[in-house]
Amino acid sequence: MWQDPLFILVVVACLVVLVILMIGVGSFGKGGDWHRRNANRIMRWRIIAQAVAVLLILLFVAVRRMGGN
Template sequence: MTEDPLLIIAMLACLVVLVILLLGINSFRKGGADASKQSNKYMQWRLIAQFVAVVLIAIFVFFRGQQGG
């Protein structure tokens, strides 16, 4: 199962979401007007990346359910 390319792509998408989240939190921690704008931008990118990750996971589950295992 860990050799499945779709699973690997979905896991990488989850990792990207985590990295973007940590960057946004770090930017928010710094404070200031510029950091606030940057943190907001990171969180917007996180939402997009999170949507992509959820779609990839749903596709993975759908296709694996079709194959019966």
């Protein structure tokens, strides 16, 4: 599976979502001025990254079902 570039792309996309989520949760826990200025922006980036990750997962499943390697 690790030789499949689409699988690697899916893993990277999921890790990006995880990093953005951890930044958001960390800033929420810490609070402060930075969090107030950037909380909505971080949430938007997480939603976009999560949508891309879900689309890549669906693409990966579709390719695998059609007999792709």
